[in-house]
Amino acid sequence: MNWDVIQGKWKQVKGSVKEKWGDLTDDELDQIDGNKDKLSGKLQEKYGWAKDDADRQIDDHFRDRTY
Template structure:
């Protein structure tokens, strides 16, 4: 497991927390942010890319 894979797992955990916290506080932006972080973490874990590289790729789709 490389460091980007480990960071991806951590980002998933943080995303899940924000998603749940956002739902409790009725804060849709926190919930959406949590879902995005969780997705980034899953991609990071699976492909071993940095979060920044993934975000840059997604940004290029716009």
């Protein structure tokens, strides 16, 4: 998935992100604003994952989605 597309459609996308990673708050999702690095950082912080694990989770989540 192209992150420019995700960033441009973040308001629609963040619902699926919230559903997948429910520990993220609405405020955090607003701060992330479609930025993959910020999302990765928040997932590392909330779930205690290494950067590679967070990036893999993100890639897996967005791989087959169309927005």
